[in-house]
Amino acid sequence: MKLNWKDHEEIAWALADAFPDQDPLRLSFPKLHKMxxxxxxxxxxxxxxxxxxxxxxxxxxxxxKK
Known part of the structure; x- marks a missing residue:
């Protein structure tokens, strides 16, 4: 099953796996959207x-990440 925008927790886990060194608080919303x-x-x-x-x-x- 593919993730959708309402799946924010699951998207966060996927982003943490894909970008382990990225600080999410340093991202612009356009960059986060692209990711x-x-x-x-x-x-x-x-x-x-x-x-x-x-x-x-x-x-x-x-x-x-905490």
């Missing part, structure tokens, strides 16, 4: 995200 869309596990509509969705992903990723 999510490039994940092999992601199958959502690239145009269906918004700032709140990206913030949820960013914070979940940050919590995963």
């Amino acid at each position: 999510v869309c490039e994940l092999a596990e992601f199958g959502g509509d690239p145009n269906a995200s918004n700032e709140k969705v990206l913030e949820n992903i960013q914070m979940a990723w940050y919590e995963e």
